[in-house]
Amino acid sequence: MHHKDKYEVLTFKRDFNAASMNPDLFWVELKLKENPDIVINFDWNAKNKALYIASHNRHDLSIESLTRYQQQEIVLREEMHETLDADVVDMEVNVFNHTISITLDKEPTQRDFEAFSRKIRYVLQDYPNTWTQEAHVDFKLKDEKKGFYELIVKPNTYNDSNLTYRYYSNAIVTNNAGSKKAEHIDRVIKQEFAKPDSPIYLNRIWVNQSKLNSFYIAFEKHEPLKEAEGNRHITEAVGVYMVKMNYPNLDMKTLKYYDYKTTPRDGIFYSLMDQLPEDYQFLIEHP
Numbered sequence: 079m080h081h082k083d084k085y086e087v088l089t090f091k092r093d094f095n096a097a098s099m100n101p102d103l104f105w106v107e108l109k110l111k112e113n114p115d116i117v118i119n120f121d122w123n124a125k126n127k128a129l130y131i132a133s134h135n136r137h138d139l140s141i142e143s144l145t146r147y148q149q150q151e152i153v154l155r156e157e158m159h160e161t162l163d164a165d166v167v168d169m170e171v172n173v174f175n176h177t178i179s180i181t182l183d184k185e186p187t188q189r190d191f192e193a194f195s196r197k198i199r200y201v202l203q204d205y206p207n208t209w210t211q212e213a214h215v216d217f218k219l220k221d222e223k224k225g226f227y228e229l230i231v232k233p234n235t236y237n238d239s240n241l242t243y244r245y246y247s248n249a250i251v252t253n254n255a256g257s258k259k260a261e262h263i264d265r266v267i268k269q270e271f272a273k274p275d276s277p278i279y280l281n282r283i284w285v286n287q288s289k290l291n292s293f294y295i296a297f298e299k300h301e302p303l304k305e306a307e308g309n310r311h312i313t314e315a316v317g318v319y320m321v322k323m324n325y326p327n328l329d330m331k332t333l334k335y336y337d338y339k340t341t342p343r344d345g346i347f348y349s350l351m352d353q354l355p356e357d358y359q360f361l362i363e364h365p
Contacts, residue, residue, distance in 0.1 A: 085141075086111055093121055103130075110145060115152060118144040150208040154201070161197050167220065173208060178215045179225075185259075186217045188290060191229050195248050198231045206235035212245060216253075224256030227285075230360070242365050249360035252283040252293070259325070266328055267297055267321075276301050277313060282347050284358045293323045294358055296350055299335075318346055 089107035102125040110116040118141065121130040129139045151173040158171050158178070168181040178198065186194070194215065202209045212232045218225030230249040238244050245251075254260050264280045272278045279298050286292040300313035317337045323330045336346065348364055 084111060085109060088117065089119070102126075108141070110148075113149075116145060116148045118148055120144065147208060150205060154205045154208055157204075158198070158201050161201055162194070165194070165197075176209060176211045176213055178213055180215060180217050181220060182217060183220065185219065186227060188288065191227075191248065191250065195229060195231050199233055202231070202233040203235050206233070209233065210236070212236060212238070218257060222257050224253050226252055226257035226259040227290075228253060242363060244362040244364075246287075246360055246362055250285055250287055250290075251360055252285050254280045254283050263293070263295065263323070263325070266323075266330075267295065270330065271297070271299070271319065278319070279315075281318070282350070284351065284354055284360075286357050287360065288357060291325050293325060294333075294350075294354055295321050295323055296347060297321075315343065317341075318343075318350070320350060 085108040087106070088109055089105060091105055092101070093103045093105040100123070102123050104122045104124060105119070106122045107117060107119040110118075120139075122128070123130070129141070129144075131139065131144075154173055155171045159169065162169060162180070166180050167183050170179040172178070180194070182190075198213055198215065202213060212230050215229040215231055216225045217227045217229065228251040230245040230247070230251065232238070232245065232247045252260075254264070260280075260283070263283065267280060268278060277300050279300065280295070281298055282296040284294040297319055298315045299317045299319060301316045303312045303314045315338065317335055317339075318341075319335050320333045321330055322333055336350075351359070351361070351364075
């Protein structure tokens with residue numbers, strides 16, 4: 079290891095474990111002396127001097143490149159805050175995971191999504207080597223664990239044409255847990271369809287990409303497991319319902335029930351999504 083005058087060593091310990099089975103592997107944490115906000119960490123192979131970082135897709139792994147990445151990450155995060163702070167209650171930017179969590183005081187509108195997408199894309203296009211994928215932007219209200227809506231922002235510099243899982247630009251994805259709206263929808267669905275010995279579980283919500291008050295909803299029906307040895311609380315999925323709902327008036331129409339005796343469960347939700355009208359599609363391609 080070099081660079082001892084440039085970095086302070088925070089951690090240097092053997093990282094031998096059952097997974098790696100490599101006695102030459104060490105876990106290292108370094109802090110840049112001239113900027114204590116920059117801390118890099120990696121596995122280092124003492125035998126071949128190689129650096130390893132889990133889930134890191136960069137090919138130029140070195141202490142210098144990791145430091146540059148951290149420096150750019152700080153600058154990017156600061157610029158994102160400068161651009162958006164006036165429009166949000168709170169915000170967290172995770173460059174490594176390509177996620178942005180935004181807290182608002184009211185639900186976002188279609189116009190809000192367009193404005194946020196434009197501003198976020200404007201920042202990201204200047205950092206193609208730091209922000210290397212589409213941004214997953216979560217919009218939540220105060221006191222929510224997770225937002226109902228997630229906006230997909232694709233920088234102009236990002237090319238996903240070789241991927242098998244591709245989003246439309248500005249796609250709006252919904253989360254079926256963690257938000258007040260998801261909990262409300264789940265409660266309404268359960269009141270309508272669940273029975274004491276046959277619970278239902280919300281699985282997917284697809285929103286109209288231009289009219290945020292219209293949803294297609296898929297939820298699984300469960301029944302007691304036949305081989306449950308008398309414990310009727312143990313259930314198994316037996317089928318899936320597809321309904322259409324308008325929100326917030328909660329007008330609901332049952333479209334179809336798919337029984338797993340005749341419809342394979344594997345891949346069912348991709349199959350259902352492919353049958354949706356075009357206005358509800360958010361994927362260009364999927365496996």
